[in-house]
Amino acid sequence: xxxxxxxxxxxxxxxxxxxxxxxxxxxxxxxxxxxxxxxxxxxxxxxxxxxxxxxxxxxxxxxxxxxxxxxxxxxxxxxxxxxxxxxxxxxxxxxxxxxxxxxxxxxxxxxxxxxxxxxxxxxxxxxxxxxxxxxxxxxxxxxxxxxxxxxxxx
Amino acid sequence: xxxxxxxxxxxxxxxxxxxxxxxxxxxxxxxxxxxxxxxxxxxxxxxxxxxxxxxxxxxxxxxxxxxxxxxxxxxxxxxxxxxxxxxxxxxxxxxxxxxxxxxxxxxxxxxxxxxxxxxxxxxxxxxxxxxxxxxxxxxxxxxxxxxxxxxxxxxxxxxxxxxxxxxxxxxxxxxxxxxxxxxxxxxxxxxxxxxxxxxxxxxxxxxxxxxxxxxxxxxxxxxxxxxxxxxxxxxxxxxxxxxxxxxxxxxxxxxxxxxxxxxxxxxxxxxxxxxxxxxxxxxxxxxxxxxxxxxxxxxxxxxxxxxxxxxxxxxxxxxxxxxxxxxxxxxxxxxxxxxxxxxxxxxxxxxxxxxxxxxxxxxxxxxxxxxxxxxxxxxxxxxxxxxxxxxxxxxxxxxxxxxxxxxxxxx
Amino acid sequence: xxxxxxxxxxxxxxxxxxxxxxxxxxxxxxxxxxxxxxxxxxxxxxxxxxxxxxxxxxxxxxxxxxxxxxxxxxxxxxxxxxxxxxxxxxxxxxxxxxxxxxxxxxxxxxxxxxxxxxxxxxxxxxxxxxxxxxxxxxxxxxxxxxxxxxxxxxxxxxxxxxxxxxxxxxxxxxxxxxxxxxxxxxxxxxxxxxxxxxxxxxxxxxxxxxxxxxxxxxxxxxxxxxxxxxxxxxxxxxxxxxxxxxxxxxxxxxxxxxxxxxxxxxxxxx
Numbered sequence: 014x015x016x017x018x019x020x021x022x023x024x025x026x027x028x029x030x031x032x033x034x035x036x037x038x039x040x041x042x043x044x045x046x047x048x049x050x051x052x053x054x055x056x057x058x059x060x061x062x063x064x065x066x067x068x069x070x071x072x073x074x075x076x077x078x079x080x081x082x083x084x085x086x087x088x089x090x091x092x093x094x095x096x097x098x099x100x101x102x103x104x105x106x107x108x109x110x111x112x113x114x115x116x117x118x119x120x121x122x123x124x125x126x127x128x129x130x131x132x133x134x135x136x137x138x139x140x141x142x143x144x145x146x147x148x149x150x151x152x153x154x155x156x157x158x159x160x161x162x163x164x165x166x167x
Numbered sequence: 168x169x170x171x172x173x174x175x176x177x178x179x180x181x182x183x184x185x186x187x188x189x190x191x192x193x194x195x196x197x198x199x200x201x202x203x204x205x206x207x208x209x210x211x212x213x214x215x216x217x218x219x220x221x222x223x224x225x226x227x228x229x230x231x232x233x234x235x236x237x238x239x240x241x242x243x244x245x246x247x248x249x250x251x252x253x254x255x256x257x258x259x260x261x262x263x264x265x266x267x268x269x270x271x272x273x274x275x276x277x278x279x280x281x282x283x284x285x286x287x288x289x290x291x292x293x294x295x296x297x298x299x300x301x302x303x304x305x306x307x308x309x310x311x312x313x314x315x316x317x318x319x320x321x322x323x324x325x326x327x328x329x330x331x332x333x334x335x336x337x338x339x340x341x342x343x344x345x346x347x348x349x350x351x352x353x354x355x356x357x358x359x360x361x362x363x364x365x366x367x368x369x370x371x372x373x374x375x376x377x378x379x380x381x382x383x384x385x386x387x388x389x390x391x392x393x394x395x396x397x398x399x400x401x402x403x404x405x406x407x408x409x410x411x412x413x414x415x416x417x418x419x420x421x422x423x424x425x426x427x428x429x430x431x432x433x434x435x436x437x438x439x440x441x442x443x444x445x446x447x448x449x450x451x452x453x454x455x456x457x458x459x460x461x462x463x464x465x466x467x468x469x470x471x472x473x474x475x476x477x478x479x480x481x482x483x484x485x486x487x488x489x490x491x492x493x494x495x496x497x498x499x500x501x502x503x504x505x506x507x508x509x510x511x512x513x514x515x516x517x518x519x520x521x522x523x524x525x526x527x528x529x530x531x532x533x534x535x536x537x538x539x540x541x542x543x544x545x546x547x548x549x550x551x552x553x554x555x556x557x558x559x560x561x562x563x564x565x566x567x568x569x570x571x572x573x574x575x576x577x578x
Numbered sequence: 579x580x581x582x583x584x585x586x587x588x589x590x591x592x593x594x595x596x597x598x599x600x601x602x603x604x605x606x607x608x609x610x611x612x613x614x615x616x617x618x619x620x621x622x623x624x625x626x627x628x629x630x631x632x633x634x635x636x637x638x639x640x641x642x643x644x645x646x647x648x649x650x651x652x653x654x655x656x657x658x659x660x661x662x663x664x665x666x667x668x669x670x671x672x673x674x675x676x677x678x679x680x681x682x683x684x685x686x687x688x689x690x691x692x693x694x695x696x697x698x699x700x701x702x703x704x705x706x707x708x709x710x711x712x713x714x715x716x717x718x719x720x721x722x723x724x725x726x727x728x729x730x731x732x733x734x735x736x737x738x739x740x741x742x743x744x745x746x747x748x749x750x751x752x753x754x755x756x757x758x759x760x761x762x763x764x765x766x767x768x769x770x771x772x773x774x775x776x777x778x779x780x781x782x783x784x785x786x787x788x789x790x791x792x793x794x795x796x797x798x799x800x801x802x803x804x805x806x807x808x809x810x811x812x813x814x815x816x817x818x819x820x821x822x823x824x825x826x827x828x829x830x831x832x833x834x835x836x837x838x839x840x841x842x843x844x845x846x847x848x
């Protein structure tokens with residue numbers, strides 16, 4: 014056999030190479046995640062894991078389930094494009110446990126209105142804007158406007 | 168302009184000017200001093216190996232006194248090359264994934280394989296074939312811990328007959344020939360990590376890998392000159408002047424080519440004046456004024472070019488002592504200049520926003536993973552390892568039959 | 579050759595190595611089966627990623643710069659509070675009138691995004707009557723067809739999912755930051771909490787459960803349009819958007835082919 018005519022240093026190196034390359038493949042077989050290459054060059058299980066995070070915002074449909082009256086009112090008015098949670102804040106915790114008073118969304122202050130409606134020259138012209146300093150001397154928007162149906166007068 | 172220096176030296180509040188994307192407005196550039204050191208150290212490896220292969224492949228006999236020193240330098244620095252990369256990872260414990268599931272479209276994924284190839288198939292193998300005869304001889308005359316190390320490194324092969332040694336030499340030369348493209352691959356790939364990023368006009372250029380290779384060769388040869396002179400000084404030996412002259416000549420040639428290609432890169436950038444050029448002007452004039460204009464261009468390139476170039480013309484008229492000092496000064500200047508070049512590439516590419524509307528400031532801290540101290544430790548480490556290697560494998564107390572080494576100096 | 583390396587010895591070693599290599603596939607299958615046992619707990623609830631193609635589009639003309647989207651994104655995805663970590667943010671562009679007689683078509687371009695726009699925007703830094711144009715541009719992951727970030731990731735931790743999203747596997751990312759450097763749009767950051775790269779996932783945990791992404795949910799003007807191209811009906815907002823607008827992508831010259839398209843774009847937006 015030709016192998017045994019090879020000089021000893023070469024034989025030793027060949028064995029060493031086989032050992033190193035072999036242990037690489039052994040390591041690779043055990044350290045590559047099982048779902049790798051399921052869809053592509055990544056861990057397929059990552060999709061499920063990323064999909065399993067808990068939402069913080071519940072979505073408008075969840076609000077409708079209990080607050081149907083407010084929902085219907087909103088959807089008839091000029092604010093129908095707004096999300097409940099845009100003004101009232103994230104509500105998944107409230108949906109999960111409606112009795113938990115601490116998780117209940119708060120009444121919205123004045124800032125919720127001016128956040129969108131305060132005049133800013135960068136805002137598009139079609140958008141209704143006011144200068145709050147000169148618009149009204151009182152401090153409550155709701156004196157004159159109904160947020161869920163903004164064109165109505167209270 | 169001055170803020171650059173103050174930012175490097177003392178802590179100032181991080182700030183940015185103009186508009187930068189919010190995700191870019193953090194305190195540090197994402198890649199900082201560790202990633203500056205990584206291409207620097209890798210470049211020194213590649214360059215030192217090229218220097219050594221001048222003896223082996225191109226038969227420049229005058230360089231034999233530094234052959235083994237260059238090879239050991241390459242090995243010592245190569246062992247440290249992955250450390251900065253490893254330390255800067257967000258999850259160093261997951262680094263094995265680069266070897267297990269390398270994503271082949273990523274220049275970085277190739278790192279593990281190029282590194283393993285270069286370390287094991289090129290450097291260690293060539294060193295083993297070079298030292299085999301000596302290792303067998305030393306393991307017979309030494310005992311204790313040292314003896315165990317030598318015996319371990321022989322891998323149990325004790326055949327040092329004539330034919331076996333001739334085979335060693337032949338294989339060593341072949342490995343050296345394979346090693347040159349491998350060294351280019353190793354460092355060209357490091358350059359490609361930056362050159363492949365099209366999102367960044369400072370980095371994304373096909374010339375970047377080439378510049379990285381050329382500056383690597385320059386810095387590697389400079390490091391060999393530096394190490395050889397320091398070692399001779401420590402051992403109170405005379406430096407081999409013909410060897411030093413030849414090294415300096417190759418250093419000069421490499422520097423000329425490197426400076427020419429870097430100049431070409433800049434001429435191209437200035438002439439093409441593409442979208443990012445306005446922000447690049449700010450970088451050159453303000454953000455990188457000292458490290459680029461002074462560090463990289465003047466100290467690292469022009470001054471050594473003048474020193475080495477004048478010695479090429481006037482070698483015979485300059486006394487040895489002056490020549491030695493000039494060689495030493497130029498090699499030290501080049502080492503600093505190439506470090507400045509890596510800094511300019513890595514940090515410079517992150518000091519402006521990819522919106523091309525603003526620039527960021529960078530303050531370097533003393534402590535911490537990305538600080539001065541860590542950087543200094545990582546730069547000192549390869550020199551420490553090299554000292555151990557020299558004590559083990561270039562010892563003056565042991566008989567040597569290999570290629571020449573500093574002790575065999577002729578001068 | 580004379581010492582330990584007898585013929586039998588060597589053959590034995592080679593045989594063992596060969597047997598080891600042959601045992602690999604079997605070992606791997608066994609390991610996969612074991613792993614499957616442990617992960618089956620969070621199997622997908624009827625969601626098939628190959629049956630969707632999610633996409634978002636932005637109508638710049640409709641954005642009022644309220645910043646609800648950026649704020650909701652931070653809350654929904656638990657993004658660190660600091661003002662330099664955003665999965666989505668809003669930029670304001672102010673283009674001033676040219677100086678009279680300067681011969682220029684437009685004046686200066688001022689861009690800002692205070693706190694990523696998540697608390698809204700103050701008055702612009704120039705007087706109202708010197709503004710030629712001003713508008714808001716919401717930014718997010720551009721969902722590139724040829725994502726430079728996916729190309730750059732060394733381990734396959736960031737990837738093009740079959741459903742059109744570009745995701746990061748937080749358990750597999752090594753935190754090297756190469757994807758962040760490769761993203762031309764500044765959409766990625768290295769999280770100081772997880773030490774991995776993070777970016778917009780189109781709220782993957784929401785869209786796979788029939789909800790809209792948080793930013794789309796709270797947007798009061800429908801400036802962000804979200805849809806599923808594989809299941810889009812003619813009256814869906816996303817279909818309507820493509821029908822009614824001429825659109826443009828960000829930095830098209832880079833060849834990344836962003837799938838997030840903008841209506842009402844300006845040349846200064848990048």
